[in-house]
Amino acid sequence: MEAHIIEWLNLSVRWLHMITGIAWIGASFYFIFLENNLNRSKNLREELTGNLWAVHGGGFYYLEKYKHSPEKIPKDLHWFKWEAYFTGLSGFTLLCIVYYYNANAYMIDPSVMALTSLQAIGIGIGSIIISWIIYDLMCKSPMVKQQKLFALFGFLLLVGLTYGLTHLLSARAAYIHIGAIIGIIMVLNVFFVIIPSQKIMVASAMKGEIADPSYGQKALMRSIHNNYMTLPVLFIMISNHFPSTFGHKNSWLVLAGLMLAGAAIRHWFNLRGKKISNYWLLPFAIVLLIGLVIYTKPENKLIDQQNTNAVTDMQAMQIINKHCISCHAAKPTSTIFAQAPKGLMLEDFETIKANKDKIKAQSVNAQIMPLGNSTKMTDSERQVLGAWINRL
Ligand code: HEC
Structure with missing residues (x-):
């Protein structure tokens, strides 16, 4: 409430x-x-x-x-x-x-x-x-x-x-x-x-x-x-x-x-x-x-070093579960949000795929998600997520 x-x-x-x-x-x-x-x-x-x-x-x-x-200041003078x-x-x-x-x-x-x-x-x-x-x-x-x-x-x-x-x-x-x-x-x-x-x-x-x-x-x-x-x-x-x-x-x-x-x-x-x-x-x-x-062009150097094909869907979903869905869910567990911020729910594979560019922009290229890095997402987790998105 x-x-x-x-x-x-x-x-x-x-x-x-x-x-x-x-x-x-x-x-x-x-x-x-x-x-x-x-x-x-x-x-x-x-x-x-x-x-x-x-x-x-x-x-x-x-x-x-x-x-x-003016000689006489009018009564209705607008001031802005x-x-x-x-x-x-x-x-x-x-x-x-x-x-x-x-x-x-x-x-x-x-x-x-x-x-x-x-x-x-x-x-x-x-x-x-x-x-x-x-x-x-x-x-x-x-x-x-x-x-x-x-x-x-x-x-x-x-x-x-x-x-x-x-x-x-x-x-x-x-x-x-x-x-x-x-x-x-x-x-x-x-x-x-x-x-x-x-x-x-x-x-x-x-x-x-x-x-x-x-x-x-x-x-x-x-x-x-x-x-x-x-x-x-x-x-x-x-x-x-x-x-x-x-x-x-x-x-x-x-x-x-x-x-x-x-x-x-x-x-x-x-x-x-x-x-x-x-x-x-x-x-x-x-x-x-x-x-x-x-x-400000994103650097992909680190991601390219990863063996992109080696990252499984399971691994990527686990990272998102761990770091994102406390807020980005139909019913967030985070106390700050009553609804998913920006209506973005990252609970199923299809929605994640549809939003892959946004996810990459916010949590791989820039590190502004998770918000305030509240869940302490590590650099290597970001690279794994980036490598997986590159493969999609
Ligand atoms: C603590 C809550 C929280 C967590 C955890 C979190 N986010 Fe967010 N996210 C937000 C908020 C709040 C916004 C809206 C920011 C704004 O006002 O621009 C947002 C916005 C976004 C957007 C932009 C959506 C749009 O349409 O503009 C993306 C993409 C995103 N988050 C991805 C992620 C990913 C990926 C993770 C996990 C790695 C994550 N978020 C974890 C709170 C969170």
Whole structure:
């Protein structure tokens, strides 16, 4: 019953997280589009910096952007903040439901480090808090004015952190925590900097004063940082569908490559939006991604050494019985799951055969199954299973 309730909690919070996340990132992309496409020269009133006509959903829209605050601040001023807050809150709740609640299975991999649940959760939450503090200090330091240095330093810190986390937690938990760190930095940027700065600007405008421009600049800078973080963070959120990324033995390097490619693609789009042509960023990102495809190619060396034909069906079925069916069964004996995860039941020969590629991907090429290696599957058992699948 408990596992059933957790599944539904997981479902509803994840649903909310996706919806608010789409609303937030959608609004963020839309405003960048507006900035880049405003008509800034033709037939503008003196007080405007630009305007834009659009047609959407069967209607015509007309928008204007002011140079400074308008003479009178309208009562209905839309703020765009709840999307960000709810994405952050639902994301953290999801982290608790999926990872912290079952820390033993999802956070810890004894072959990486034998931690207790409390230690693993402490590392997870601690890394989020420390990362925000470091990032915020960086933003307040003079380095922030040198954009390239700031980006390089920030990226190297993030890669260092990824390396550290993948050597402490299970690879899957390490990945999701890097995603959580980036996502929470984005939300706190909205909460601590962007919205408070805008409040100061609105308050000044109401008094008929012009606000100190540094508030607007700070908010804009954090907004730009958020923009570059969207592509990497979105990949990390879906990464656990892709075992060849987090299941790779150097999963930190794979994530570093993916984050770099994501930020490069975002930068290329931002430049294009400003009508600046760039010839190397996009090819660079594509070459990097192709490099990753090659780098993560499964190694079959060990398996080939086995005498493939010598592995009997019986041997393979025994391995699966021992290591998989506590979860992947119609009625799992594992207390964590009420139903077979992903509906995958590995109880009969035909289903196992039908899912052989998936099984190989998850438990031979990458070693992410059994979850958290809870049943202590050995390397030689993985090779035997791989050899048998090759023979099928
Ligand atoms: C402790 C429970 C547990 C054990 C034991 C376990 N798994 Fe899993 N398995 C899971 C969970 C949970 C998922 C879903 C992961 C996710 O959310 O992506 C999963 C997903 C999978 C998938 C992906 C299915 C899909 O459609 O994406 C495969 C394949 C798989 N497991 C194979 C195995 C094999 C093979 C073994 C034994 C060597 C094994 N599992 C042992 C819990 C377990």
